[in-house]
Amino acid sequence: MSTVPSAGQAGALYWPVQARRNVGVRGLFAVVLAFLFAYGFLFPGLLTASGFAKFTQSWFPLALVAMAQAILMLTGGISLAIGAMVSLGAVIAATTMTGPLGVAGGAAAVALTGLGIGAATGFIVVRLRLPAIVVTLAGSFIIGGAALLILPRPGGAIPEWLSDLLAGNTPAAFVVLVLIVLLWKLYLATPLGLSLYAAGENPVGAYRSGVPVDGARIAAYAISGLLSTGAGLFVAAQTGSGDPVIGAAFTLNSIAAAVLGGIGFLGGQGTMRGALAGSLLLSLMISVMFFLGFTPVAQYVAQGLIIIGAVAIPQFRKVQQ
Amino acid sequence: SQANAAAKCIKGDRKAPYTIGWANIYSVPTWMKQTQGTIEAEVETLKKQGLVDKLVVTDAQGDANVQIQQIQSMIDSDVDAIILIAGSSTAPARVLADACAKGIAIINFDSLVDTDDVTAKVNTDSAQWGDQAAKFLIDAIGGKGKILILNGPAGVSVSDDRRKGADAALKAHPDVTVLAETNTPYNVAPAQEAVTSLLFANPEIDGILSLGGALSAGAVLALDKQGREQVPITGENARQFLELWKEKGLKSWATMQPNWLGAFATYTAVQALEGKDVPAFVKIPLPVIDNSNMDQYLARAADFPADGYIYSPYDEDLFKKLLAGK
């Protein structure tokens, strides 16, 4: 039997696999790039360090929640509690970091809360076989209520230096985002991480192949929780304080970003780079429309059109082929 | 040209005509739309005076994070003034500090931010609102009885401040029992639903302390639908409520968050840019609506949207007085 064709491949598998995954999102990348150019053209200050820093800071929390939503949707799940988790993360950060726990303790509290609530949600969805959309809808009330209990009205504080570090005039947020993306790639290179796709698209087949399907899905919920409360921590740092209802809009935006990025609802479809591009597009859209001088009515209409267009056009091209 | 800039954030290096940025948190509700109307009218006036050449409007769609991004864009595009209704009482503080450092006049009205890095804040006094409303109600029920309290949404400073403002008066009257409280958006439907259930659960109610928005109309409708006698109730200047007040002959008292705060904020911004001294906090006296002047308000009802708010009249003289007076 001939071994010629595949022997050559053996050397490099990882990068071709990665390259293949760009296929579905190239169109979106082009759109995002066009928006980026438009933004840079309309606002040349974007190319300065502080202009870039400020822009990435507005994008950062949306990028995190888009990732948080995407990882769930890859496993065939979804969360309507992302916004509440962001609020909770912000509130915990703002009430602990200037207290005896300090920044490290506060960050740990935020992370543990995210992981814990995420894992609990995952357990309920996966093990008790309840529909994720409604479990997380109920969860959003519980988590949102918890945020209100911790901080009944906006307040609390984040140490000034932390705010300046994360949301000052340096692109630290962008660096953190790059780190998070690298960690994600690392996770996806572990057997458990890659199982996400199989567990989402074909759970029965994955189980029969020896994949710990339930474990992979629960882990996804935990990571999603961590990313959400992490986004909350950043929002708290960016604003210097906590607000128990600050996250509300993130729930639907995270879904919009993920779907814009080509993540499917059935599990196993799409890529994280797509979700990130989707969130970037949503964020860019706001600034570009500002600089184009759109009125609020035009903003609403354009926003709807861009979202539909970005999803429909690639679909259309697929059908044409 | 004005070397001795007087107000905070003002550096005196900006010249008329100015570009005004109006950072709205959510432009769809009728109250906001009315406010926008007063701002646009004021801008027209100022344009004629050659003081303003452009109004830039953003709508954060209710998202405080988007509002931060939009304020950042206003800074980037170098507007001369930002007038602002904040989506969160804490979130915009840092971006406003940046704007202030750039010499942009910032006038924050209605929903305020906990920061001093603004040129001026313009608002009615929420605590006073709660206090006056509570005092009226306690008085109206004869210093004792069972009441309901209707609050705005939870986790929002304005509704919390109004509620806290009512505390002292309530404490001073131990015979006034608070049967239940609600937190709902400042809208008719949720208030009507909540009050209906509360009425069934607490059949004896002597008064309703309603702290803003269209909550009072909902409460009145709830009582009416159950065929119950109306009780004394406080409220705001929502047209629907005022019409119900007249129709049912309510024992009532209302105040308002006048929509012309927007026009006034615009005016103030230009004054500050022009080098005038502007107080850091302009406290708008609460206009009171009671049986004595209710008809005057209702007479103008047709000029306001059916689901809108009938605000008190205003003119430039009023603005001047407000800026000058303590």
Added chain:
Amino acid sequence: MTAWKDSAYGRRALTILRSRPFLTVAIVAAVWIAASFASRGFGAYGHLRYLVELGAVIGLVAAGQTFVVIAGGIDLSVAAIVTVSAVSLPLLSWQADPTGVTGILAVLVLTTAIGLVNGLGVALLRVHPMIMTLAMATFLQGLLIIIAGGSAVTAENPVVRWLGNARPAGIPAGVLLWVLVSVIVLTTMHATSFGARIFAMGANSLAAALSGVPVTSTTLAVYGISGFTSGLAGVLVLGMNGQGYVGIGDPYLLASIAAVVLGGTSILGGLGTYAGTIPGAILLVTITALITVVNASPGWRSVMFGSLILGLLLLSGREQARR
């Protein structure tokens, strides 16, 4: 005992007793009874009647939502459509028609058209329903900026008023409307070929298409129905509150989805019935009312509400495994 179970009659009775709609009804009854022990007024006839009336609004919105969900989609624009309906009615009312019927018809045509546009996006542009309807909700926000507060006149529409306030034979007119709609919906869903097509599309739209189901027109119809029932709900809620305003529809988005799922319809599509959504809607208003009368801080109330939904879901919301 076993003989009874084995008889055809007994088998059918058992099926009903074990069905999800029945379970939801049982839960509603249990919550009502428990709540009236805790607070006498809660269980008063008048209160229950009011809750059913409130349930009618959710029920109407959820009627379209049930169709959409069974067909394998979801409609996130229902809240905006309810608002558009309530706010645009005065604008579309025709002064020359004293009955106000034309105004209502015009609104229903408008909201149905909005639904059809959703359907077009889903069926022809192949945009995922969640995105299509979310984008539609955004569009409608823009529309609302234009139309909200645009009319200084309150439309005194007698039919709307009647719907929101009248009680023929002691039953709120809104509830009567709901009963009527329920009968039509249940008949359409379970006794017509159109209903069968919807279930087929939701379970496997590819197989349905290959079996000759006209998927495009059925999708259009389903979203059109959702626009229609949301419009109807907007008219009802306008009557109940005497005044429409922007935001009047907001509570009905999540409520409609929750009612559908609590009623046992699978969020994945293909399985379910409006017969479960009906008690699901009543259950939801009941819980909301219950939380309202409990004296607690807003935070705790929110926690209690979520926990109750989660608990009820454990009782009634299990997804069957499927491949």
Added chain:
Amino acid sequence: MVTRAPLLAARGVSKSFFGNPVLRDVSIALQPGRVHALLGENGAGKSTLINLLSGALRPDGGTIEVDGYTVSRMTPTYARQAGIAVVQQELSLTASLSIAENIGLGAYPKRFGLIDYPELAARAGAACDLVGLHEPLSTPVGHLPLGRRQMVEIAKALYRTPRVLILDEPTSSLSATETKILTDLLERLRSEGIAILYISHRLNEVMTLCQHVTVLKDGTCTADRTLEGTDAAGLVRLMVGRDPGDLFPRWQPSAPPADVISVRKFSAGLMRDVDLDIRAGELLGIGGLVGQGQEDLLLGLYGAIPAGTASATVNGASGLPGGVPKANALGLAYVPADRKREGLHLIHPIIANMMLPAFARLPALKLRSRRAERETARGLAAQLAIKGDLDRPAQALSGGNQQKVALAKWMPHDPLVLLLNDPTRGVDVETKREIYMMLRNFAAAGKAVVLLSSDTPELVHLCDRVAVVREGRIVAMLDRGALSEEAIVSAAMGAEQRKVAA
């Protein structure tokens, strides 16, 4: 040889689903160096038995043994560690992952906790070579046609270097060439001492490949014996308990031909500029290697994918049907190959599946008559011998019975042209015979049948003409006289095409 402990065995296992016994006291022993056939009608319990052997399901009674020792709790993970690999039917793959990632799924080589991609590439590449899979390893499985996916599934099993290899109908979606590669491979693995359990409804494969057979009938074991001295007829006797007739009905010349469908320069999907006439009263076979565009030919005619033609007449109407409902109205019906994805509504009752084309055609708001539906469905179930309660979800049916449902639902509409995409895939011999009879009768009644099949004997013995498709074109049209397996295969492979073209 038999004195050694079997590598894997089931001893007296039983299993029921919701109180319905599916397996009763079944034993089976897999010996090294032996290909063991597991036969039985659809729904006999074969898949269930291998699910027990591989730990995907837990037996209600009885034990599973590995190397003669009882395993207290068999799980997929334990099975893998014990060297047991299962080739499910195209089931365990993930479309968005690459070939290599699919092959290694659940058993990735690791380095510092991460997947060792170079190692994975080497090992997956070796497994692919064994089955003749030469696509780049980074290709997402979703981009592969069905037959190639099946090869990935097999490579996935080989990757685990099994001692016991279980294959559940591995050839049902494979072309003749791929089947040949597989049989050669299994022969080699057997000689290397691996124990193989082989499930297939294609008896000639079983005859050439297997040494031992276990036959299941209604969940009980009716035979466990060596294959030596048995012929195909004997096997069928073991399975159905009586003498088999001929598998294929006797061919008879069909009525004078009249075209029901004729297309010129037809293009759809992979198909390019095809001229084709389909005649009433004939069974037209479509053959060729898997994935050459045959399916697009059927789908294009059926209006399910966009298609273009220079000219077309379908049942007298000119032009292709502009959509499935129109095609149905013109008397066309299509039975897809992938019944789970395209043919059935698995979560819906059998009766709903059977009635769907009717629902699709009736006026939308016409009230249904449950009684009439039930009567029709009962008739269909009786006609096609579909066992089971009509109110149960279709997913509770075994694969073969599901296939019958997918076919049955068109019968009430009396279609003029039946477009069939591999209708006997995974169907047991008895059912196959019934289906063949039906198709023949159908043609005899003056209707047209287009039969796309990956089972070459089926094309040879059943069809009046066979069109062989390669690279989107019809490269040969073989008339009855010229039909033979060799002719079809060689046309499909591209050899000697000019000579056989009629």
